[in-house]
Amino acid sequence: MVRYLLVLPALAMLASAVQAEEPSSSEMAAAIAAAAPSLVRVEYALRYDKGEQPQSFGGGGRFMHDLHGLAEAVREERPAEWGGFLVGPTTVVAPDPVIHPRFVESIAVRFGEDVVKARPAACGRDQAAVFLELERPLKGARPLAFDADRKGPYMEVTYSRSDGVWTATASSVATVLSVTETGRKTCPAPHSALVVDKRGGAVALSMGGEWPADDSWKGPPSAWKVVTADDLAAHLADVERRMAAGAMRVTLHFRSPKQETGRRMFRSRDDDRSATEQHAVGVLVNPRRVLVLANLKPNDTARLERIVVHPAKGEPAAAKFDGSLKDYGCFVAALEKPLPGAVAMSGRPILDCRWMLLPAAEVRLHGEDWTVYFNHCRIAGFDVGWRRQVYPQMSGDESRLVLFDEEGAVLALPVVRRERVTTEERYSDGRPLLTPVAYLKAVLDDLASHVDAHNAPLTEEEESRLAWLGAELQPLDKELARANKVSDLTHDGESGAIVSYVYPNSPAAGAGVEAGWILLRLRVEGQPKPLDVRLDRDDRFGGPFPWDELDEVQEQYYERIPTPWPGVENQLTRALTDLGFGTKFKAEFFRDGQTVLKDLEVAPGPPHYESAPRAKSAALGLTVRDLTYEVRRYFQKKDDEPGVVVSKVEPGGKASVAGLKPYEIITHVNDKPVANAGDFEAAAAGQDELRLSVKRMTRGRVVKIKMAPAAGPAPKAPGAAGKAP
Structure with missing residues (x-):
């Protein structure tokens, strides 16, 4: 008890010390007053280009929220605005919005009633900032004078629109240290803020979300590493040359799919399978190998007959299918003749690139034509995804974005993460993720271990093969699930199917499956989750096939009549086929009040x-x-x-x-x-x-x-x- 009583005075003393470190309201007001002559508003007059609304590929913190309203600003006939800081007579530092110049009508800087035109002069290399050069000094404004030797505690002053009014806000800068498992030490920092001492003297600008743990963050922006507008233009031109040589359009030619009978054939996750030609982006990873960024499902790859690569210069080049990547939505094609200009794949860790100025190419593919827009981007943060892989976080649409490092090597590509059969949603959009090439390079260096042998071109006869259990199934519903007491095992009838018939000499018959059993799910080795059995109810006619009315159907509608029998291809047979013949699995059934597992192997069914x-x-x-x-x-x-x-x-x-x-x-x-x-x-x-x-x-x-x-x-x-x- 005595120890607790002794601790209380110590805590009180500590609290008093902390309170003494906190700036008072008068000190914060003084800091705002000192900074006010240097706080400006940066106005971007934006526009639509080719019918497309403006978008950004950068930003973070409060600034990230502002970027989402770019199109809204155009519609409302007002500029997009951000707070900035006057650091020289005609120099303003502001957050880098990372907007492609094609969307920018003009840039102006406002102080009070004075408005001056501006142009981008440079960008911070590691700071998410743009340096704007004014046509003339702003009337009544005063540049900031920075002194890195000013002592703490520090305050941050931000300038932004709040509740419709431009507002300067001061608050204390928290002292927090973060140490990563690799030993990297940083301190969380305010975004787009002026850092001042207790007297309002400028110490530094903070334009990102973190500082180094030492005092190297202090000082004027003129000490930052920057990329001038001319250097950036030259850098993007170099990336454009590399892109023209190492990235190319690839045309995929497919065999026509077999004509389906009626309108009610099963549709798989990729409904549009009628195309016999598809265009994709290809990346030349070495003189004889192209990585084709096309997420083909097995039933589409089965029809692939011919691959033609279209380099920027020279004649089209023939290529042969070399393997679908097991975990990524792309495949490798082997060129019959080598091509020059293979891209370099960056070895730089993606985690080291946060807030860095990175060249980028936004690829728009429109059939045989494509358009590429070059600009710079910034990574605002990272997400952890499949198998702990780290993916960069961008504010814009990253599905068509190619990132490069400062040396011009490819840093990240837009690639679909190929879902496992048991986890893929039926109507998944398969959106590409900006994927660091370090992951792809490891796969390409050991291609034989990372290809999916079941996702490859097939003959027309092989294409038609479907896996089967050898059992006819009736999908459950809520009433059937409750009547059979399997509601808790079938999501109240949303999954599961009753075995209505078992074909002799089939896999199901060999495993001892009987009519009346309920198939719940499949457990497949190597798949992250069980595959729930989900079938569409066969309600084509609301009852039996209307044979008596067949004579009344006019002949021009014959092809629209669905088959009287249920189609063999459904979600289950498609999933089994995609798993690949020979794949072993356990089928979970419910019978006689208990669940049983049956060992089975994916087998090709007889002709259907x-x-x-x-x-x-x-x-x-x-x-x-x-x-x-x-x-x-x-x-x-x-x-x-x-x-x-x-x-x-x-x-x-x-x-x-x-x-x-x-x-x-x-x-x-x-x-x-x-x-x-x-x-x-x-x-x-x-x-x-x-x-x-x-x-x-x-x-x-x-x-x-x-x-x-x-x-x-x-x-x-x-x-x-x-x-x-």
Whole structure:
């Protein structure tokens, strides 16, 4: 008890000492009065360029908030304004807004009623500041006089608009020390502030968010390391030359996707798969290798047939696919002939670049055309992401930004972080992140260990393969989940599916899975989270397929009729296919009141309707396909029963005129059974008349079609008979 009583007076003495260090309101008022003749307003008159609103790639603290209103300032017909400091008769230091010159109409500096035009003369190299040169001195203003020897405690004076009024604010500068695990010592510092002593004498300007732990931050801005406007222009021109040689447009040519049947085929995360040509940015990482910044999913890469690289100078160059990066949304292409101008990849740690003036290129790709805007940027901070990787924090849209270090080497590229199959959201936008090249270089140096073998070009036949469990699934809903007592295991019916049928000799059958079990989720080795089973409910018609109404459908709408059976490709089969054949996983089921795990391996399924062999008869205007496993299941047909399914009926063709409809089954041609599309093609060839045995579910009929007579030999020319050979 005595010890506590002794401590109380000590704490009281400490509190008194701290209070003595705090500036009084009169001292703060004096500091503001001393600084007032040097506090100015910097006005940027901004504009739209090519219909695009102005944006910034820099700033921090209070200044960061101001940058978000650039477009609003244009719409409201007022300048974007920031507080600045007069440091010389015609020199003002202000926060660096990092706005591309194409958005800047003019710059002016205001003191009271006096307004003077200004131009950027230099930028701080390590300080987020711009030096503005005035056309003439400001009337009534007085430059600051800095003295690094002035002693603390210190105050900070800021100048900004608050509640509609320009306001100078003074407060004490806190003494805080931060030491990183690497031993770097810094002190948190005010942003865009004048640091003064108790008498209001200027000590330094603080334009970033931190100071060094020693006294090197004190002194006039004239002692800072700066980059003049001319030097910056020359530096950006050098970066532009490097960019022109080392970055290029890459054209990707894809095989046309197989035509989907009806309008209700499953759509994967990347809905637009109809394109046969795509343009992307390529980075020449060495004379024979291009890193293509295209986040292709496996079902798109499967269709990739040809790669053409377009250097800034010279003819287009052919390249071959060399591997998709496992963790990043890009792939490597190998050039058939070497190209000059490979970029240098910076070895500078990204953490050392905060607030530094960094050259940048903003790449706009528009089909075969691209536009690149060059400016400087500043990193305001950092985020920690995947596997503790550190990503720079920018105030603008970084998805098209390439950062360079002060030597002109590439520092960061806009790359999508490739999500794992189990973590990828179905409608994820896949936005590129400004990724330090140090991470990419480590991958490229050991490419074989970092490629995804399952994300590669395939043949047309291989492209159509889908993984399967060999079980038909019915998605749960809230009522089914509660009735089966699995609400807590299925997010109240939002996930999970009931096994309604197990195909013989399938992976599910081999694992002992039975109808009535509930599939909850998949646990895949190497994936960060389990894959919840989520399926869309098949409510295409609000009930069974309307076979009785098929005769009422006009022929021009045949192609829009969805298949009567559920499509084989869904979220689950797509995810399994993307995981790759041979991948081992555990399937979690619920049965008899408890969960069970079954060991399975991703296996390719048998041919399905969309990939089935087909035969097209131009004379009939008819296309038929083999009866695949899911089609036979729907029609309750055994494996040895003959038949082909009508997959397409051309409007106005003989088949349409004769009354054939999509999804009917043709079992015989001229009384001869047809087991597959090849049999149908052979049986129909060279016939004057076809008698087709057709079944629509359980009802059968015979359709007769007159064919054009086969063409005979060409008649001999007049007078040709009897001539000697």
